[in-house]
Amino acid sequence: MPELPEVESxxxxxxAWLPGRIDAVTVLDPAVVRSKLSTRPADALADGVxxxxxxxxxxxxxxxxxxxxxxxxxxxxxxxERAVLLHFGMTGRVVRRSxxxxxxxxxxxxxxxxxxxxxFEDRRRFGCVVPVRPADLDARLREGHGxxxxxxxxxxxxxRERALGRRAIKDVLMDQAVLAGLGNIHVxxxxxxxxxxxxxLPNDVPPAAWKRLAKEIPAQLADFIEQPDxxxxxxxxxxxxxxxxxxxxxxxxxxxGTPITRSARSRSTYFCSGCQA
DNA sequence: ACAGATGTTGATGT
DNA sequence: TACATCAACATCTG
Numbered sequence: 001m002p003e004l005p006e007v008e009s010x011x012x013x014x015x016a017w018l019p020g021r022i023d024a025v026t027v028l029d030p031a032v033v034r035s036k037l038s039t040r041p042a043d044a045l046a047d048g049v050x051x052x053x054x055x056x057x058x059x060x061x062x063x064x065x066x067x068x069x070x071x072x073x074x075x076x077x078x079x080x081e082r083a084v085l086l087h088f089g090m091t092g093r094v095v096r097r098s099x100x101x102x103x104x105x106x107x108x109x110x111x112x113x114x115x116x117x118x119x120f121e122d123r124r125r126f127g128c129v130v131p132v133r134p135a136d137l138d139a140r141l142r143e144g145h146g147x148x149x150x151x152x153x154x155x156x157x158x159x160r161e162r163a164l165g166r167r168a169i170k171d172v173l174m175d176q177a178v179l180a181g182l183g184n185i186h187v188x189x190x191x192x193x194x195x196x197x198x199x200x201l202p203n204d205v206p207p208a209a210w211k212r213l214a215k216e217i218p219a220q221l222a223d224f225i226e227q228p229d230x231x232x233x234x235x236x237x238x239x240x241x242x243x244x245x246x247x248x249x250x251x252x253x254x255x256x257g258t259p260i261t262r263s264a265r266s267r268s269t270y271f272c273s274g275c276q277a
Numbered sequence: 278a279c280a281g282a283t284g285t286t287g288a289t290g291t
Numbered sequence: 292t293a294c295a296t297c298a299a300c301a302t303c304t305g
Binding site for chain 3: 038039040041042089090091106123124125126165166167171
Protein backbone atom coordinates (compact mmCIF):
# COMPACT_ATOMS: atom_id res chain seq x y z
CA MET A 1 0.00 0.00 0.00
CA PRO A 2 1.19 3.51 -0.64
CA GLU A 3 3.30 4.74 2.25
CA LEU A 4 6.09 7.28 1.96
CA PRO A 5 8.45 5.17 -0.20
CA GLU A 6 5.75 4.31 -2.72
CA VAL A 7 4.63 7.93 -2.90
CA GLU A 8 8.19 9.13 -3.44
CA SER A 9 8.61 6.45 -6.11
CA UNK A 10 5.45 7.75 -7.78
CA UNK A 11 6.79 11.32 -7.63
CA UNK A 12 9.98 10.31 -9.40
CA UNK A 13 8.07 8.22 -11.91
CA UNK A 14 5.78 11.11 -12.83
CA UNK A 15 8.76 13.40 -13.38
CA ALA A 16 10.43 10.76 -15.56
CA TRP A 17 7.31 9.81 -17.51
CA LEU A 18 5.98 13.33 -18.12
CA PRO A 19 9.02 15.50 -18.81
CA GLY A 20 7.20 17.75 -21.28
CA ARG A 21 3.79 18.91 -22.35
CA ILE A 22 0.70 16.99 -21.30
CA ASP A 23 -1.61 16.91 -24.29
CA ALA A 24 -4.85 15.96 -22.60
CA VAL A 25 -6.50 14.53 -19.53
CA THR A 26 -9.41 12.11 -19.49
CA VAL A 27 -11.39 12.01 -16.26
CA LEU A 28 -12.84 8.52 -16.06
CA ASP A 29 -14.16 9.06 -12.54
CA PRO A 30 -15.16 12.69 -11.91
CA ALA A 31 -15.37 12.00 -8.15
CA VAL A 32 -11.59 11.66 -8.03
CA VAL A 33 -11.39 15.47 -8.13
CA ARG A 34 -12.30 16.63 -4.63
CA SER A 35 -12.82 19.89 -2.82
CA LYS A 36 -10.43 18.85 -0.04
CA LEU A 37 -8.23 15.94 0.97
CA SER A 38 -10.84 13.30 1.62
CA THR A 39 -11.40 9.57 1.32
CA ARG A 40 -14.97 10.13 0.18
CA PRO A 41 -16.20 10.36 -3.40
CA ALA A 42 -19.08 12.41 -1.95
CA ASP A 43 -16.63 15.29 -1.50
CA ALA A 44 -16.20 15.52 -5.27
CA LEU A 45 -16.02 18.94 -6.86
CA ALA A 46 -19.13 19.66 -8.91
CA ASP A 47 -17.07 20.82 -11.89
CA GLY A 48 -14.23 18.37 -11.41
CA VAL A 49 -13.91 17.43 -15.06
CA UNK A 50 -13.50 21.04 -16.15
CA UNK A 51 -11.09 21.72 -13.32
CA UNK A 52 -8.96 18.73 -14.31
CA UNK A 53 -8.85 19.91 -17.91
CA UNK A 54 -7.86 23.38 -16.78
CA UNK A 55 -5.08 21.88 -14.73
CA UNK A 56 -3.60 19.34 -17.14
CA UNK A 57 -4.58 20.04 -20.74
CA UNK A 58 -1.58 21.56 -22.51
CA UNK A 59 0.32 22.02 -19.25
CA UNK A 60 3.89 21.18 -18.32
CA UNK A 61 5.06 19.92 -14.96
CA UNK A 62 6.89 22.69 -13.12
CA UNK A 63 7.72 20.60 -10.04
CA UNK A 64 6.32 17.90 -7.82
CA UNK A 65 6.70 18.18 -4.05
CA UNK A 66 6.05 15.55 -1.45
CA UNK A 67 5.27 15.69 2.24
CA UNK A 68 4.67 12.38 3.95
CA UNK A 69 2.26 10.47 1.75
CA UNK A 70 0.97 13.56 -0.07
CA UNK A 71 2.17 14.89 -3.40
CA UNK A 72 1.93 18.50 -4.52
CA UNK A 73 2.04 18.79 -8.29
CA UNK A 74 2.64 22.20 -9.86
CA UNK A 75 1.64 22.58 -13.50
CA UNK A 76 2.37 25.51 -15.78
CA UNK A 77 0.74 26.72 -18.94
CA UNK A 78 2.39 29.83 -20.29
CA UNK A 79 2.86 32.07 -17.28
CA UNK A 80 0.04 30.57 -15.29
CA GLU A 81 0.79 28.04 -12.60
CA ARG A 82 -1.78 25.74 -11.08
CA ALA A 83 -1.37 23.08 -8.44
CA VAL A 84 -2.99 19.94 -7.11
CA LEU A 85 -2.61 17.81 -4.06
CA LEU A 86 -2.51 14.11 -4.87
CA HIS A 87 -3.26 11.43 -2.33
CA PHE A 88 -3.20 7.71 -3.10
CA GLY A 89 -5.46 6.48 -0.34
CA MET A 90 -5.19 2.72 0.05
CA THR A 91 -5.00 1.44 -3.48
CA GLY A 92 -3.94 4.43 -5.54
CA ARG A 93 -0.93 4.32 -7.84
CA VAL A 94 0.36 5.70 -11.11
CA VAL A 95 1.22 3.48 -14.04
CA ARG A 96 2.71 4.14 -17.45
CA ARG A 97 1.00 2.69 -20.48
CA SER A 98 1.09 3.18 -24.24
CA UNK A 99 -1.40 4.80 -26.61
CA UNK A 100 -2.91 1.46 -27.60
CA UNK A 101 -3.86 0.53 -24.03
CA UNK A 102 -7.44 1.07 -22.93
CA UNK A 103 -8.05 2.07 -19.32
CA UNK A 104 -10.02 -0.58 -17.47
CA UNK A 105 -12.01 -0.45 -14.26
CA UNK A 106 -10.14 1.32 -11.50
CA UNK A 107 -8.52 3.95 -13.70
CA UNK A 108 -9.70 7.35 -12.44
CA UNK A 109 -7.62 9.75 -14.51
CA UNK A 110 -5.66 9.26 -17.72
CA UNK A 111 -3.02 11.66 -18.99
CA UNK A 112 -1.76 11.64 -22.57
CA UNK A 113 1.64 12.98 -23.61
CA UNK A 114 2.73 11.94 -27.08
CA UNK A 115 2.66 8.14 -27.14
CA UNK A 116 2.81 7.93 -23.36
CA UNK A 117 -0.23 7.34 -21.22
CA UNK A 118 -0.08 7.83 -17.48
CA UNK A 119 -2.97 6.52 -15.44
CA PHE A 120 -4.00 7.30 -11.91
CA GLU A 121 -5.43 3.97 -10.86
CA ASP A 122 -7.35 3.53 -7.62
CA ARG A 123 -9.79 0.66 -7.30
CA ARG A 124 -11.12 1.59 -3.91
CA ARG A 125 -11.51 5.31 -4.58
CA PHE A 126 -10.01 6.59 -1.34
CA GLY A 127 -7.41 8.52 -3.30
CA CYS A 128 -8.05 11.99 -4.66
CA VAL A 129 -6.84 15.00 -6.59
CA VAL A 130 -7.43 18.39 -4.94
CA PRO A 131 -6.90 21.68 -6.76
CA VAL A 132 -5.11 24.23 -4.58
CA ARG A 133 -3.63 27.67 -5.14
CA PRO A 134 0.08 27.33 -5.87
CA ALA A 135 0.84 29.92 -3.19
CA ASP A 136 -0.90 27.72 -0.64
CA LEU A 137 0.66 24.46 -1.76
CA ASP A 138 3.33 24.15 0.91
CA ALA A 139 0.90 24.89 3.71
CA ARG A 140 -1.73 22.54 2.32
CA LEU A 141 0.83 19.76 1.94
CA ARG A 142 1.77 20.07 5.60
CA GLU A 143 -1.64 20.81 7.01
CA GLY A 144 -2.21 18.75 10.15
CA HIS A 145 1.02 16.83 9.67
CA GLY A 146 4.31 16.59 11.51
CA UNK A 147 7.70 16.72 9.79
CA UNK A 148 8.44 14.44 6.87
CA UNK A 149 9.74 11.11 8.13
CA UNK A 150 12.41 10.89 5.43
CA UNK A 151 13.48 14.45 4.60
CA UNK A 152 13.04 15.99 8.04
CA UNK A 153 13.95 13.12 10.35
CA UNK A 154 13.50 13.71 14.06
CA UNK A 155 16.34 13.12 16.47
CA UNK A 156 15.83 10.77 19.40
CA UNK A 157 14.96 13.51 21.91
CA UNK A 158 12.42 15.25 19.64
CA UNK A 159 10.85 11.96 18.65
CA ARG A 160 10.38 11.13 22.33
CA GLU A 161 8.87 14.54 23.10
CA ARG A 162 6.38 14.26 20.28
CA ALA A 163 5.46 10.69 21.18
CA LEU A 164 4.78 11.07 24.88
CA GLY A 165 1.29 9.98 25.81
CA ARG A 166 -0.70 6.88 26.50
CA ARG A 167 -0.73 5.36 23.07
CA ALA A 168 1.46 2.41 22.07
CA ILE A 169 4.56 3.34 20.09
CA LYS A 170 3.20 1.70 16.95
CA ASP A 171 0.09 3.88 16.99
CA VAL A 172 2.17 6.98 17.70
CA LEU A 173 4.49 6.36 14.77
CA MET A 174 1.56 5.87 12.40
CA ASP A 175 0.03 9.19 13.48
CA GLN A 176 0.75 11.57 10.62
CA ALA A 177 0.51 14.52 13.03
CA VAL A 178 3.55 13.16 14.88
CA LEU A 179 5.59 12.51 11.78
CA ALA A 180 4.40 12.11 8.22
CA GLY A 181 5.00 9.08 6.06
CA LEU A 182 4.81 5.83 8.01
CA GLY A 183 1.88 3.45 7.53
CA ASN A 184 1.22 0.01 8.89
CA ILE A 185 3.74 -1.97 6.87
CA HIS A 186 6.78 0.23 7.25
CA VAL A 187 6.11 0.92 10.91
CA UNK A 188 6.09 -2.83 11.52
CA UNK A 189 9.46 -3.07 9.79
CA UNK A 190 10.88 -0.05 11.61
CA UNK A 191 9.95 -1.51 14.99
CA UNK A 192 11.64 -4.78 14.08
CA UNK A 193 14.78 -2.95 12.97
CA UNK A 194 14.79 -0.97 16.22
CA UNK A 195 14.16 -4.13 18.27
CA UNK A 196 11.15 -2.56 19.93
CA UNK A 197 7.83 -4.24 20.74
CA UNK A 198 4.89 -2.51 18.98
CA UNK A 199 2.85 -2.27 22.19
CA UNK A 200 5.56 -0.47 24.19
CA LEU A 201 4.31 2.72 25.79
CA PRO A 202 6.46 5.77 25.10
CA ASN A 203 7.36 6.06 28.79
CA ASP A 204 8.82 2.56 28.68
CA VAL A 205 10.97 3.07 25.59
CA PRO A 206 14.61 3.09 26.73
CA PRO A 207 16.89 5.92 25.55
CA ALA A 208 18.88 3.57 23.34
CA ALA A 209 15.70 2.47 21.58
CA TRP A 210 14.71 6.09 20.82
CA LYS A 211 18.10 6.47 19.17
CA ARG A 212 17.58 3.30 17.15
CA LEU A 213 14.12 4.46 16.09
CA ALA A 214 15.39 7.86 15.00
CA LYS A 215 17.97 6.13 12.83
CA GLU A 216 15.86 3.29 11.46
CA ILE A 217 12.81 5.33 10.41
CA PRO A 218 14.55 7.19 7.57
CA ALA A 219 16.75 4.16 6.84
CA GLN A 220 13.76 1.88 6.30
CA LEU A 221 12.00 4.42 4.08
CA ALA A 222 15.07 5.14 2.00
CA ASP A 223 15.60 1.41 1.42
CA PHE A 224 12.20 1.03 -0.21
CA ILE A 225 12.17 3.92 -2.65
CA GLU A 226 12.18 2.56 -6.19
CA GLN A 227 13.88 4.20 -9.11
CA PRO A 228 11.54 5.41 -11.85
CA ASP A 229 12.89 2.99 -14.43
CA UNK A 230 11.17 0.18 -12.62
CA UNK A 231 7.52 -0.27 -13.12
CA UNK A 232 6.12 0.80 -9.77
CA UNK A 233 5.28 -2.41 -8.03
CA UNK A 234 3.64 -2.27 -4.71
CA UNK A 235 5.94 -4.28 -2.63
CA UNK A 236 3.15 -6.31 -1.11
CA UNK A 237 1.34 -7.05 -4.37
CA UNK A 238 2.54 -10.23 -5.99
CA UNK A 239 6.09 -11.44 -6.17
CA UNK A 240 8.35 -12.15 -3.25
CA UNK A 241 7.62 -10.63 0.12
CA UNK A 242 10.49 -8.16 0.56
CA UNK A 243 9.88 -7.58 4.27
CA UNK A 244 11.67 -8.94 7.29
CA UNK A 245 8.58 -9.59 9.43
CA UNK A 246 5.47 -8.15 7.74
CA UNK A 247 3.34 -10.99 6.37
CA UNK A 248 5.67 -13.61 7.86
CA UNK A 249 3.67 -15.08 10.74
CA UNK A 250 5.30 -18.30 11.91
CA UNK A 251 8.48 -17.86 9.87
CA UNK A 252 11.80 -17.59 11.73
CA UNK A 253 12.98 -14.09 12.66
CA UNK A 254 15.92 -13.25 10.36
CA UNK A 255 17.80 -11.96 13.41
CA UNK A 256 17.19 -14.55 16.13
CA GLY A 257 15.17 -17.39 14.61
CA THR A 258 12.14 -17.07 16.88
CA PRO A 259 8.89 -17.60 14.93
CA ILE A 260 7.28 -14.29 14.00
CA THR A 261 4.11 -13.43 15.90
CA ARG A 262 1.04 -11.81 14.44
CA SER A 263 -0.77 -9.79 17.06
CA ALA A 264 -4.41 -10.71 17.57
CA ARG A 265 -5.31 -7.31 18.95
CA SER A 266 -3.71 -4.69 16.75
CA ARG A 267 -4.39 -6.02 13.30
CA SER A 268 -1.66 -6.84 10.85
CA THR A 269 0.99 -6.27 13.45
CA TYR A 270 3.92 -8.63 13.04
CA PHE A 271 6.83 -8.77 15.44
CA CYS A 272 9.45 -11.07 16.93
CA SER A 273 8.76 -12.00 20.54
CA GLY A 274 12.39 -13.08 20.87
CA CYS A 275 14.23 -9.86 20.06
CA GLN A 276 11.64 -7.04 20.15
CA ALA A 277 11.51 -6.11 23.82
C1' DA B 278 -23.28 -17.18 1.16
C1' DC B 279 -21.56 -13.97 3.85
C1' DA B 280 -18.89 -12.17 7.73
C1' DG B 281 -14.51 -10.39 8.32
C1' DA B 282 -10.08 -8.46 6.90
C1' DT B 283 -7.62 -5.27 4.38
C1' DG B 284 -5.19 -0.18 5.44
C1' DT B 285 -5.68 5.37 5.03
C1' DT B 286 -7.74 9.40 6.73
C1' DG B 287 -11.25 12.85 8.08
C1' DA B 288 -15.29 12.73 10.97
C1' DT B 289 -17.44 11.51 15.01
C1' DG B 290 -17.72 9.99 19.79
C1' DT B 291 -15.92 9.41 24.56
C1' DT C 292 -7.33 17.52 25.00
C1' DA C 293 -6.23 13.08 23.63
C1' DC C 294 -7.40 9.08 22.24
C1' DA C 295 -10.47 5.41 20.11
C1' DT C 296 -13.62 4.10 16.77
C1' DC C 297 -16.21 4.71 12.55
C1' DA C 298 -17.23 5.44 7.66
C1' DA C 299 -15.85 5.67 3.01
C1' DC C 300 -14.86 1.74 -0.82
C1' DA C 301 -13.83 -2.64 -3.46
C1' DT C 302 -11.96 -7.03 -3.36
C1' DC C 303 -10.42 -11.19 -1.40
C1' DT C 304 -10.56 -15.15 2.01
C1' DG C 305 -12.38 -18.78 4.87
